[in-house]
Amino acid sequence: MDFDYSDDQKFLKDEARKFLAAHCDVAVVRGVLDNADRSFDETLWKGVAEQGWLGASIPEEHGGLGLGRVELCAIAEELGRVVAPIPFASTVYFLAEGVLAHGTDGQRAAILPRIAAGQLIGCLATSEGPGVVGPATLTTRVEGGKLFGTKIPVTDGDVADTALVLASEGGRPGLYLVDLKQAGVARETLKSLDPTRGVAKLTFDGAVAERLGAAGAGFDIVQAILDRAAVLLAFEQLGGADRCLEMAKEYALGRYAFGRVIAGYQAIKHKLADMYVKNEVARSNAYYGAWALNDDAPELPIAAAAARIAASEAFWFASKESIQVHGGMGFTWDVDCHLYYRRSRQLSLVAGAPKVWKERLVSQLEQKNAA
Amino acid sequence: MDFNDSPEEAAYREKARTWLAQNAAAHRAKWGELKPNTPEHMAAAKDWQAAKAGAGYACITWPAAIGGGGGTPIQSVIFGQEETKAGLGYGYFTIGLGMCVPTVMAFADSDTKKRFVSPAVKGEEIWCQLFSEPAGGSDVAALRTRAVRDGDDWVINGQKVWTTGAHYCDYGILLTRTDPDVPKHKGLTMFWIDMRDTAVECRPIHQMSGGREFNEVYFTDLRVKDSQRLGEVGDGWKVALVTLMNERLAVGGSAGPNYREIMKLARQLSGTTGPALKDQAFREKLADWYVQSEGLKFTRFRTMTALSRGQTPGPESSIGKIISANQLQELANTAVEMEDQYGILVDPDQAPAEAAFQQSLMWAPGLRIAGGTDEILKNIIAERVLGLPGDVRVDKDVAFKDMPTGR
Numbered sequence A: 001m002d003f004d005y006s007d008d009q010k011f012l013k014d015e016a017r018k019f020l021a022a023h024c025d026v027a028v029v030r031g032v033l034d035n036a037d038r039s040f041d042e043t044l045w046k047g048v049a050e051q052g053w054l055g056a057s058i059p060e061e062h063g064g065l066g067l068g069r070v071e072l073c074a075i076a077e078e079l080g081r082v083v084a085p086i087p088f089a090s091t092v093y094f095l096a097e098g099v100l101a102h103g104t105d106g107q108r109a110a111i112l113p114r115i116a117a118g119q120l121i122g123c124l125a126t127s128e129g130p131g132v133v134g135p136a137t138l139t140t141r142v143e144g145g146k147l148f149g150t151k152i153p154v155t156d157g158d159v160a161d162t163a164l165v166l167a168s169e170g171g172r173p174g175l176y177l178v179d180l181k182q183a184g185v186a187r188e189t190l191k192s193l194d195p196t197r198g199v200a201k202l203t204f205d206g207a208v209a210e211r212l213g214a215a216g217a218g219f220d221i222v223q224a225i226l227d228r229a230a231v232l233l234a235f236e237q238l239g240g241a242d243r244c245l246e247m248a249k250e251y252a253l254g255r256y257a258f259g260r261v262i263a264g265y266q267a268i269k270h271k272l273a274d275m276y277v278k279n280e281v282a283r284s285n286a287y288y289g290a291w292a293l294n295d296d297a298p299e300l301p302i303a304a305a306a307a308r309i310a311a312s313e314a315f316w317f318a319s320k321e322s323i324q325v326h327g328g329m330g331f332t333w334d335v336d337c338h339l340y341y342r343r344s345r346q347l348s349l350v351a352g353a354p355k356v357w358k359e360r361l362v363s364q365l366e367q368k369n370a371a
Numbered sequence B: 001m002d003f004n005d006s007p008e009e010a011a012y013r014e015k016a017r018t019w020l021a022q023n024a025a026a027h028r029a030k031w032g033e034l035k036p037n038t039p040e041h042m043a044a045a046k047d048w049q050a051a052k053a054g055a056g057y058a059c060i061t062w063p064a065a066i067g068g069g070g071g072t073p074i075q076s077v078i079f080g081q082e083e084t085k086a087g088l089g090y091g092y093f094t095i096g097l098g099m100c101v102p103t104v105m106a107f108a109d110s111d112t113k114k115r116f117v118s119p120a121v122k123g124e125e126i127w128c129q130l131f132s133e134p135a136g137g138s139d140v141a142a143l144r145t146r147a148v149r150d151g152d153d154w155v156i157n158g159q160k161v162w163t164t165g166a167h168y169c170d171y172g173i174l175l176t177r178t179d180p181d182v183p184k185h186k187g188l189t190m191f192w193i194d195m196r197d198t199a200v201e202c203r204p205i206h207q208m209s210g211g212r213e214f215n216e217v218y219f220t221d222l223r224v225k226d227s228q229r230l231g232e233v234g235d236g237w238k239v240a241l242v243t244l245m246n247e248r249l250a251v252g253g254s255a256g257p258n259y260r261e262i263m264k265l266a267r268q269l270s271g272t273t274g275p276a277l278k279d280q281a282f283r284e285k286l287a288d289w290y291v292q293s294e295g296l297k298f299t300r301f302r303t304m305t306a307l308s309r310g311q312t313p314g315p316e317s318s319i320g321k322i323i324s325a326n327q328l329q330e331l332a333n334t335a336v337e338m339e340d341q342y343g344i345l346v347d348p349d350q351a352p353a354e355a356a357f358q359q360s361l362m363w364a365p366g367l368r369i370a371g372g373t374d375e376i377l378k379n380i381i382a383e384r385v386l387g388l389p390g391d392v393r394v395d396k397d398v399a400f401k402d403m404p405t406g407r
Helices: A007-023 A026-033 A042-050 A069-081 A088-102 A105-116 A218-254 A266-294 A300-331 A337-350 A354-370 B007-031 B039-054 B073-085 B091-107 B110-121 B236-245 B259-268 B280-308 B315-338 B340-344 B352-367 B374-385
Strands: A122-125 A141-143 A146-155 A162-169 A172-179 A185-189 A199-212 B127-130 B146-150 B153-164 B171-177 B188-194 B200-205 B214-225
Touching: A007 A042, A007 A069, A026 A337, A069 A088, A069 A218, A069 A266, A088 A105, A088 A122, A088 A162, A088 A172, A088 A199, A088 A218, A122 A146, A146 A162, A146 B340, A162 A199, A162 A218, A172 A218, A218 A266, A218 A300, A218 A337, A266 A300, A266 B374, A300 A337, A300 A354, A300 B352, A337 B315, A337 B340, A337 B352, A354 B280, A354 B315, B007 B039, B007 B073, B039 B091, B073 B280, B091 B110, B091 B127, B091 B171, B091 B188, B091 B236, B127 B153, B146 B171, B153 B171, B153 B188, B153 B200, B171 B236, B188 B214, B188 B236, B259 B280, B259 B315, B259 B352, B280 B315, B315 B340, B315 B352, B315 B374
Parallel strands: A122 A162, A141 A162, B127 B171
Antiparallel strands: A141 A146, A146 A199, A162 A172, A172 A199, A185 A199, B146 B153, B153 B214, B171 B188, B200 B214
């Protein structure tokens, strides 16, 4: 049995933590939070590119480091701990992983080296309105290689260079690569629960679109991309949840009420213990997801759903109860609790809400157990 | 059992309705639609309060001789219901008339009462309550704001926090520490103060929900007369308990969207396997929220029944905020997740229900803390309602100055 990060992976994780401690303190996060004109931190983005993280799992032939997915998970966990205000997930988990898994040689060569070099920001555009997007509700369409329709919301769509857009062509759903810096693309920046991440409405009116993967397989490809992304996002959620527990513990140990530290009261101790239990369940499920992702195992759909469900629950619980432990201070803008509360919502919504993944998990279990 | 008013209650309700129909329309015609927390809104509120006072509908349970309505608690509840139905009711006076002025009435000399009670009832002057401090939240009696005797004056230095409306209030009741050498509950003294004094500084608190409805209040060498003292020196805690006991019965519903609004949302959205409203897991949650909401509503009916019978309501009303605050957070989050990716949007022009669910999601954490945290409320239920033994107390017999403190 060897179900943990290796020594090399731990070293990478420690280095990532040191780098982020130096380059992504809370002032960097708040610099984006408190400035409506900024949707990510450009300096941190450059630094992350220089560290090679954007190309961590991109093969060396395309300018990446060619590391495994477990290494990427380790980086994701550290980014989640510090609520990093950069379009990392959109660019790496969605676009780079999507192109790696489903792109042609030409598409890989065109996109991956630019991602690894920090020259290209990506995004995934599936949603068109409130509720779950499905074949019956998909209205964005491709005609003669041109894209028409509206996607809302698109995380990082306000700053992205290239989008993966779910659309139908001749009544068959497909996924399309779209250069967002062309005529025929309009963007509108939107207000979101988590202002440390950019969100936009993208309107396409005849933008050139190039299919990624097979025709008619749009939803399957999106799901395959989301399965991989779910594991990586779970590590970001886990990092955030761990930090919430640390912050709550630290505060409870320093705060006195009725002559004692509040950490000594069972109401607080049980709350922190509940956080720990949820975080460990999330960690174990995330590790299993990391294995399945790294090995391209057939278990990935189930492992990814379990990782996402457990991590979403852990981060939601830890972020809201950390506010509660901090009391009135936790409800202020100046204390950092709400950064995690906001990010917990962002991460739970961005690749589809937990209830969608619960349905997917059980459907997968049904299929697996039917045989 | 009967959900209808008694004949006397029905008569009072009818009278209140008639008065409201006449006066609410006139009030609206005069002021129009106003944005809350603006000077115009405040002026309209004061105007409305004066009209109510003139007709005996302000401070209904107080004697008519001091400007009240000379009525009963159930009449006060009935008027409140009708006022809400009429779309009126300003929040500016609730704390002052519900908590502060009753304390002044209980402890001040007759000149002071004569000076302050009537203007407060008429809405001419607004009061705030200055108890909570950075180091005294759940444990209010751990407060550190110091009042030091100087001849016939007291000199006050320190800081309060989470003071509702401090920036628009005229007067406040202020709980201070006058003797740090005795156990914490014994060294407190209450004063009334002029909020316009230059030694009082209000700073709005930026909440995580984005708003700035509360304040930090700083006192720098604030001088008050000994005649502004409410109660004896060292009796401040007893005075404070009177203030807190006077807190009005919360008979209103909880703030924010409820099961009806989320049901409406679910009708409009598609879920994972069909219409969101047909989702079995959601339906179970919806049933739970309905039961909780109705449970709270009928609990309020039981409270009203006690009032109607002239009895003191039982402790059942203490369950209210534990349920409503947590339900609001869970319901808002479920709604946001039901919107799926779109749930991240907070612009009222884009988000369903004008972003009420997103706003509630950011407000609910505060509701779970304000006016008694979930944990303190559960302690109250366990210890005062169920009679379970209290926690080990290490702060009862130690001089305040020797108590360990942290942040």
